[in-house]
Amino acid sequence: MARLIRTEKEVEGRYEEVWLVVEEDTLDQWPAGPRRVVGRPAARKDGPERARGEARYTADILLPGMLHAAILRSPHAHARVKRIDFAPALALPGVRGVLGPGDAPGLVDEAGFNGAPVAAVAADTYGQARRALRAIEIEWEPLEVVLDPEDAVAKGLLTVEPRRYERGDFEQALAGADVVVEGTYRTQTVLHNSLETHQSVCEWIGDTLHVHTSTQYIWGVRAAVAEGLGLPQDKVRVVCEYMGGGFGSKNDPGEYTFVAAELARRTGRPVRCGLTRREENTAAGNRNGTIQRLVVGARFDGTIVALGGEFVNAVGWSGWCSSTEGPMQMLYACDNVRTLTHGAKVNTPPMKAFRAPGFVEGTFGLECLIDELAATLAVDPLELRRRNYASSNDGKPYSSKSLDECYALAEKHWERRHEVRSRSDETWRYGVGMASQIWYGGGGPPSYAWTRVGSDGRVSVITAMQDIGTGTRTAMAQIAAEELGVPLDRVDVVLGDSARGPYASISAGSSTLPSMGPAVRAAAADAKRQILELAAQRHSVDQGDLDIVDGSVVSADGTVSTALEEVVGLLGPAQLLGKGARGPNPAGMSVLTFGVQVAEVAVDVETGEVRVLRVAAIHDVGRIVNPLGAESQVEGGIIQAIGHTLSEERLLDPETGRTLTTTLESYRMPTIADVPEIVAEFVDRPDEHLTNLGSKGLGEPPIIPTAAAIANAIRDATGADVHELPISREELLRALEEARRRAADGAKEPVGTR
């Protein structure tokens, strides 16, 4: 039965209080451990079509009569359009339509960053559209440019009011601490660079707008496009069957969707609008840079008594001020915490969510600081983390937490440090470092799924969600197969179309599995109940005695054993429909994910070269549905993290705000040759308070602690405290020099033995 509740809804660490209609979650969780299908490795349901090049991405939607749109972007970091003349562009061959500032949501007359979209052209070919862009006559009025985030904070240029948090008495606790360690940490701007760029193809059929788009949130695009164009939501159909990566950057429609939709309306033709790789690196959003001034006070025994941080998020011209302070508030037991966070509004490209936004940056600062504290106290870093183990989230109980077991599983990797260090010689120093992780990832309602069981005993799971490459189809099929008692190969998942299935969760915030999985299980259970009702009548037995096992309907006493298709065959040409919804999250509890990673590195102290040799990751995300897919998520997260730790950095011209790293040659992402040995382990215990499934999300947790684990391994190897991402050779040589000076001054004697 539907129930109305008032609850907190969390996405990417942002909470809002909302009314929610939920349905009760009446199913008991399955016992822990691998089951017949769930908890066992499964190859991807959609692996073959993707590998064979048959899967049709938005990039592959080529409609008859389709026009190509190109977007005119500001060459200034901050300027206003004074005059714009499209006549020379309209005179060019192939040009079919133009849009100026205000003609479509997203096209603006005040460009707040170099690359901001201001106008667009549709032409028969993309080349003609680009040529026409160059012919548009445009006069700019330059406005004041602020690129430095601290400059912006000083001038009061903020995206939101400063965010203050305090518990306990920070000042007093810090004053009373035996040891105080301080540090300033900086993280860089990082680009998502999904291999499929942001793009949409829009087409009007009757009064309905069909939007093919590469998105992480079909329903969010539907709502935003409807609102932006003044349409009823049901007059917007959003389709995304396969998409080529998002990592947080594809949660909303973007100007390209509105440009395609409006040009399609004006020309009466389908219009494609896709970003080039260079636009992707200039204007598609990014993980923002941060400056973090952090301090920790502790007792000699390692008990942390005070944590403080002042954070500046260089948000850019738009975007949100993510929770860089979150890890400091949540990861450790500490009664006295004070944070202050500024979101600087600067004339740089917009912040967009990027795989655990805020927590990736904040965990780098915090976990380096904690390791520096361990070095200062001469306490083992693992022991220090255990001594400050948090047993509640600011007083709120956890729905489940097995970080202690992650630590126990990490011991064997941590023990390797003695052998690893012993490989060091004068030039190459070896070391091992660790860092912990906390993050959200509990998902939530609303999310719905249907199951359709045909008379041949095959099952379709139908829900209008998207599979962004995380293995969603496979996990959903496993859950339905498990509940229905049928082999995995009898289940297909139909998704990716707002007109063909019920509302489904965003694929962001590690929420897909914990939001959708329980709804799919409920839908499968509903279908199963109906099948057993049929079988009970057909065989004149009590429904309670029946079950479905390996595709057969069987009774407890063995008198009934009949193939599923014989029961559902009674439906003839028809089908049986099951319906399921995601129940509420546990009231009054914090649903969080945890983990720890141990990194091994080699550092050339002469050149500053860092090689990551091995990363062991142990995460606690509740029940694991597909161990093979889970391992892939961990590997992918760590590899992306190695990118932002060692090589990736979006560079801007400090004078003009123009992006300098616009290609995949200058923006250096990891290749197969940069990948260390990666070991992925899981606690794999269902969260007994969370849904009928007990699973949390895994998309984001693995990317969170890697940078700090690598930095801490560098400290272990060399004594150098790196404070900046990426850990360039310049930064490493600076830190090495600082460590040498400190050693010469004798300033960093451990104090713990005093």
Place this chain on the structure above:
Amino acid sequence: MPEVRLVVNGAEHVVADAPVGMSLAQLLREELGLIGTKTACNEGHCGACTVQVDGVPVLSCITLAHTVEGEVTTIEGLREHPLVDAFVRADAVQCGFCTPGQIVSAAALVASNPEPTRREIRHRMAGNLCRCGTYPKIEEAILTWRD
């Protein structure tokens, strides 16, 4: 506009009106409908558009269609290659956008060296970027492609 004659996956194709400057990738995708070849950067940096010309991996996004003289093999011509199954088995496919290019590169590798070492795989596959980070699984797939 001069015509292009090409042998693709064993079949001859004639495109009568290919504009000069058209890339091989564009011709394959837009003229021949072979959409398995993806373009992700369109400037030769990522490897997603890899096809083979006479068995040699080539970046089709920066290859002019009119200059191609050899026989072209795309992912559509490699669909029955054991590497496809090996990639799926090893879970070397996440979003899958780079995967066809990876398989085309890998197929050229195993054709010339059926038992490559990890080191050789890393060397020969380093031109194919994967943002999802399937690299360990790609290595696994190529090591086990004949299993």
